[in-house]
């Protein structure tokens with residue numbers, strides 16, 4: 001973990017410009033087919049695929065290379081059921097009082113509701129934890145930096161890796177997620193960040209008809 005202060009040679013695969021443009025376009029096209037999916041098949045996914053995708057996530061940049069994350073990959077049906085039951089209790093509170101009318105109106109086009117069957121159907125729930133600080137062996141605390149940025153980047157890389165491998169995923173955030181730390185027995189320095197639900201889509205799975213913003217809406221070039 002971390003570095004020892006020594007430097008090593010960079011391994012970098014430079015591409016000719018035409019090839020670089022082609023690769024950038026191909027990757028964009030591949031990623032543009034990624035959709036958040038809520039309808040999962042219960043078909044099992046090889047654990048090795050999940051392990052490889054987690055290692056990709058773990059290669060993300062992080063503040064001072066502290067790697068302030070932990071991923072809990074849940075395939076145990078009993079634990080998945082407990083997560084579903086607790087999540088649905090939180091969602092009930094969300095849809096029946098916690099959420100503002102504006103929030104509910106903004107979600108209406110997604111068709112989401114209290115029931116979260118995907119938490120039991122999908123073969124893997126990857127619960128991403130953020131570590132605001134590390135725990136030293138002597139019980140002391142080690143400061144972590146830019147934790148949300150770091151864990152957000154790692155989660156993005158996880159989602160991209162799963163998609164690239166041929167799986168679908170849903171980034172799922174119950175309004176209050178504290179139950180995940182208790183249920184999964186994680187240490188006091190970990191906070192649930194997001195749940196990445198992953199597996200194969202159900203036969204005939206449907207997704208909302210969404211549009212993504214164009215380049216001129218999301219980017220400005222200063223040249």
Ligand code: IYR
Nearest residue numbers: 091107110112113173174175
């Ligand atoms: N967690 C709830 C509500 C929800 C909130 C947002 I912001 C979304 O993009 C989607 C859903 C649910 O999953 O139903």
